[in-house]
Amino acid sequence: MLFSQYIQKIKKGGIDSVYLLTGEELFLHHHAQHLMKTALIASDAEAFDLEVFDGSEFQYDAFINGIRALPLMSKRRLVIFKRFDKLDSRQIPSVIKELEGDLSKVVILFLYEEKIDFRKKTVLEKMRDRYTWVNLAPQKGAEFERVLKWMLDGKKIDANLTAFLAECGADLWQISGWLEQASDFIGENQPLTLEAMEKFIDLGGFANIWRLTDAVGNRDIKQAQYLLYNLMRNREKPNFIMWGLKDLFIHLDPICKIRQQGGRLDSFAKTTHLHAFRFRKFNEMSANFTPSETESALAKLEKTDFKLKTSAAEPESLLVELMDDIIGRK
Incomplete structure (x- = not known):
């Protein structure tokens, strides 16, 4: 599933139980989580429980014991596994089995934030075939611009983000315009970084550099x-x-x-x-x-x-x- 399809489906209330989100851009991982939280709130009048685990710090036995000690769920539950690539692949099926006892109540997001080759990842390949796999590739057009504005809200505009914009296929004039607009809502302590400016220059955007000066000079x-x-x-x-x-x-x-x-x-x-x-x-x-x-x-x-x-x-x-x-x- 493309990221655009994921966005459209969950906005319409089509929420699955287990998602495998893959892609190297952390900005899109953050946005995918934000969209899911928003969709869960919209689909259910009552609040939902949120649990976030880090694959590099995950303790399987403590997790299983904690799950089994919980009473039957009375409301929806969102479970997010960050850095999924650090999880022990042998434990993944058991983790899913413990969580999906009531599929109408649980949503699981597995976040794989590294470059992935499914031909060499048998567990991931099985998960991709069985569950909902979302390829977090950059988006273009109006939807991407909305994603961009959400990503930049309160965040520093760095060289990686500038390069990411170019990889999305946006031309340098669009990028300079977006960054210029971003200066209005990024917060005074989160300025456009020198590295981002230099990356913009490296990408060939020197002719439009003047459009970005407000993002630095006014701050x-x-x-x-x-x-x-x-x-x-x-x-x-x-x-x-x-x-x-x-x-x-x-x-x-x-x-x-x-x-x-x-x-x-x-x-x-x-x-x-x-x-x-x-x-x-x-x-x-x-x-x-x-x-x-x-x-x-x-x-x-x-x-x-x-x-x-x-x-x-x-x-x-x-x-x-x-x-x-x-x-x-x-």
């Missing part, structure tokens, strides 16, 4: 500063330096102005404003230039004289030095 101006510094060090992507970076500085400029305190800009805001000015000047000068004329424009831009008094230990000064080097000598 933590220092983080934006280090982000710029690290990205500017990458000299192997001249297209990013030439086009993405200039848009990034221009976009950050008003953010820095808004954040000024007491009518004074801090050193990073000054640095940003300086290079936003330089790049605006460069845009004006090189709009219709040939490559040779662009080189000449860069030479003129180098002569734009702005001095900032910053400590050598401060990243602002490193940013200025790198920027001067890129603009003046590239």
